[in-house]
Amino acid sequence: MPLPDGVTFVVIGGGVHGLSTAYHLAKRLREQSRGSGADVLVLDKGHIGSGASGIACGVVRNNYYQPAMRELMAHSVSVWERHTAVLSYHSVGYMQISPECMHEQVGTIYEQEKAIAYPSVFVEGAKDCDAYMKGLFGDWQAQNITSVLHEKKGGYANNMRSVEGLARLARSEGVRIETGVKVTGFERSNGSSSAVRTVVTDKGKVRCEQVVVGAGPWIKQIWDMLYLPNSISIKGRDGKLHDDVQMWTFWSLQEGTLGVDPRRQKTNDGNMPPVIHVDTDAPLYSDIDGSLITDKLWGIYYKPDFYFGGVQGGAMPLKINTDPDKVAVDPYGPASPDFIVGEDFRRMWCSALAHCQARFVGQSGKYRDEPSGGIGCFTPDNFPIFDRFCENVYVIADSNHGYKMIGVGELVATELTGTTNRLLEPFRFDRYVRGELHPVSNSPYPWS
Numbered sequence: 001m002p003l004p005d006g007v008t009f010v011v012i013g014g015g016v017h018g019l020s021t022a023y024h025l026a027k028r029l030r031e032q033s034r035g036s037g038a039d040v041l042v043l044d045k046g047h048i049g050s051g052a053s054g055i056a057c058g059v060v061r062n063n064y065y066q067p068a069m070r071e072l073m074a075h076s077v078s079v080w081e082r083h084t085a086v087l088s089y090h091s092v093g094y095m096q097i098s099p100e101c102m103h104e105q106v107g108t109i110y111e112q113e114k115a116i117a118y119p120s121v122f123v124e125g126a127k128d129c130d131a132y133m134k135g136l137f138g139d140w141q142a143q144n145i146t147s148v149l150h151e152k153k154g155g156y157a158n159n160m161r162s163v164e165g166l167a168r169l170a171r172s173e174g175v176r177i178e179t180g181v182k183v184t185g186f187e188r189s190n191g192s193s194s195a196v197r198t199v200v201t202d203k204g205k206v207r208c209e210q211v212v213v214g215a216g217p218w219i220k221q222i223w224d225m226l227y228l229p230n231s232i233s234i235k236g237r238d239g240k241l242h243d244d245v246q247m248w249t250f251w252s253l254q255e256g257t258l259g260v261d262p263r264r265q266k267t268n269d270g271n272m273p274p275v276i277h278v279d280t281d282a283p284l285y286s287d288i289d290g291s292l293i294t295d296k297l298w299g300i301y302y303k304p305d306f307y308f309g310g311v312q313g314g315a316m317p318l319k320i321n322t323d324p325d326k327v328a329v330d331p332y333g334p335a336s337p338d339f340i341v342g343e344d345f346r347r348m349w350c351s352a353l354a355h356c357q358a359r360f361v362g363q364s365g366k367y368r369d370e371p372s373g374g375i376g377c378f379t380p381d382n383f384p385i386f387d388r389f390c391e392n393v394y395v396i397a398d399s400n401h402g403y404k405m406i407g408v409g410e411l412v413a414t415e416l417t418g419t420t421n422r423l424l425e426p427f428r429f430d431r432y433v434r435g436e437l438h439p440v441s442n443s444p445y446p447w448s
């Protein structure tokens, strides 16, 4: 079917953000008798879920050191809970298990979770942490752990199933989703306005009033098409303005699956366990030959997952030091010749599993030797940008925090229909020049 000549809203990207925005926008237009899903067109150059959302591990948590992130996540968890079945969401909870250098910061997360009535338990001290963990898993053996934050909400969802669920929700509101359509540029208004009036694609042009960009790791390509800056000024924590800071950086996400029966990871009482995230500064030794892998802070996360067919999870991402203009985003994910995980990941992650729980000792031979992982495009401070550019282009650049942030689409829908949302305000682009940066945690990840 040919593309329409014009539509009110064009959404670029059929991932979690594009589809969530399209669904919530259509619903809002209908509820406010201001329109319907017929006013919303989603375009994706591949198929729905052909980006990061379709390969995400799918972990959903609140645990963030930044208050603004935490409030946003609490809202997103409520959206997951609203559509548990259609989004294939498993509310098993989430655990942040940490060493002493993170103890105090995780304690503040707990205090603030209490303040927003997000249910969690906080255990402190090496002995009590060990007892708490052994109460869940009799074979627990991770070292140097002095705090455990057990979030009772959150968990994980099955990546493609939730993207397909979102697409069903959007279509049920009358949204049109066109796949195999690549956006190649924009035409602006004549005169002094910088607003986009036409979205140009390889299948024709579409006039529109507003554009939503949910392009995930391809955000830099769309950013360039909009002639937005590739370097910016940031007022740092030192109070000084730092010029020429690179706008986008790519990181390679490291994930894989241990091909064991997912039921192997049940808790002592026979239930499916929370998602486990362990950070520790205990030396990590190879589970195969005993050699030292690292004596620096390291971290892993894992969950039993029938959808992946094993115990699936990951470790710290690797920064891609190539010039961002030269990073090949396509082919994406496991199809990439450049950015799939290698032997180093297997050695580290499988040994780390064995470090944490005796049931994984000697299991690294069961690691699923198939391409996995994918890249993410990160902002200068590694936190999202949700803002309007060129007057009518709403950019959702989640800095790879995003699968769990399914609720952002609902909040963006309110802004697209004229109501500013408090939860999105800490993520505006001008925070850089104003020096309103989010606090940084001691975790080994760029995203917590």
Ligand SMILES: Cc1cc2nc3c(=O)[nH]c(=O)nc-3n(C[C@H](O)[C@H](O)[C@H](O)COP(=O)(O)OP(=O)(O)OC[C@H]3O[C@@H](n4cnc5c(N)ncnc54)[C@H](O)[C@@H]3O)c2cc1C
Binding pocket: 012, 013, 014, 015, 016, 017, 018, 043, 044, 045, 046, 047, 048, 049, 050, 051, 052, 053, 054, 055, 056, 057, 058, 059, 060, 181, 182, 183, 184, 214, 215, 216, 217, 218, 221, 253, 254, 255, 373, 374, 375, 376, 396, 398, 399, 400, 401, 402, 403, 404, 405
């Ligand atoms: C390996 C991996 C594991 C992850 N695990 C987690 C996790 O456990 N929890 C979590 O919260 N987050 C996780 N993330 C991050 C999360 O997946 C992303 O932040 C999120 O999915 C981004 O969603 P999106 O909708 O912005 O982009 P995407 O899902 O990437 O969707 C963007 C879409 O835009 C389309 N597109 C791009 N350019 C164009 C164009 N020019 N024209 C038309 N269409 C275009 C693409 O085809 C794609 O389908 C993970 C990421 C990776 C890579």
